[in-house]
Amino acid sequence: MTNTSSLATARRRSDRLRNLIDHPDSTDPAVAAERAQLRVLTGDRPTGPLHIGHYLGTVRNRVELQDKGVETFLLIADYQVITDRDALGDIRGNVLGLLADYLAAGIDPARSTVFAHSAVPAANQLMLPFLSLVTEAELHRNPTVKDELAASMAKNGRPMSGLLLTYPVHQACDILFCHGNVVPVGQDQLPHIEQARVIARRFNERYAGGEQVFTEPEALLTSSPMITGTDGRKMSKSRGNTVPLGATADETAKIFRKAVTDGERRITFDPERRPEVANLLTIAAEFTGRPAAEIAESIGDAGAGELKRVVTEAVNDGLAGHRARRAELIADPGYLLSVLREGNARANEVADATLARVREAMGTVY
Incomplete structure (x- = not known):
């Protein structure tokens, strides 16, 4: 749960980020340099078709960030599909449908990197050192973990999987492998960003001797209206x-x-x-x-x-x-796959470089 003090701090950081993003023509060299370093990480799980809640809540905002010149990494989180379910379903169809919606909405693969979780092994390899930096109690306290576990148990009596328990760490890998320092989220997702900040800080202190291998990411709080489903419940x-x-x-x-x-x-x-x-x-x-x-x-x-x-x-x-x-x-799956492969290649370049730096900091280059 995010307390009042940490929420106020997150809002101040978010407002500062928003000001940086919304003023691309600043004549202050320091401001311009800081803005040039901004990199967004955001994405979706391909569990089915995107709906108007996604469009109004996140997709339009991503296109806006891209169009304002902020470098954007857009994750199709196929590995995260199985955090709370037993099967992947029509994963290929869902991934291509997700990508089609991104592009149709205005995401430009020449300006944004769209990639799939499972296609970037070096990013996922960060899980092991990152897991060493968090406690079991911290993972259990995460609101999403608690909510998803309750929902899973209520639905099918399924016990918590190791993947669900470590879901916040996996999200930290997604953010930190590409050195994402701007993560657009709603207020309810702030605990995930804080966990990623903690992992970045602890890695720098424990394994890198205080050197800044990872920058602590910041939340860009979204202001989209809450849209419920046609039955009055949460849109799902x-x-x-x-x-x-x-x-x-x-x-x-x-x-x-x-x-x-x-x-x-x-x-x-x-x-x-x-x-x-x-x-x-x-x-x-x-x-x-x-x-x-x-x-x-x-x-x-x-x-x-x-x-x-x-x-x-x-x-x-x-x-x-x-x-x-x-x-x-x-109607052109070949084009969609080519876009995804190009994004995967770009994400792998970044992930491989990050993992090499991590191994060097940890002294595990042989």
């Missing part, structure tokens, strides 16, 4: 309450027709008293750029049916270009 692929980015216009309309609202006919934007209605209005607002309250006022007494029509139209119009580009990309 496993709950079937999402709107996939690759859905057709008719499929999108069908999903929204079943969305939960309430019994009041007049549509108002009241997140506390009418969360389901407010959620649909927020989705429409995000895709149209209009304020949610203004959209509610325009619907007025037309009721939930009109609200669902409005949000369906907003999503379909907002994603029309994305879906057309995505369809073209999915």
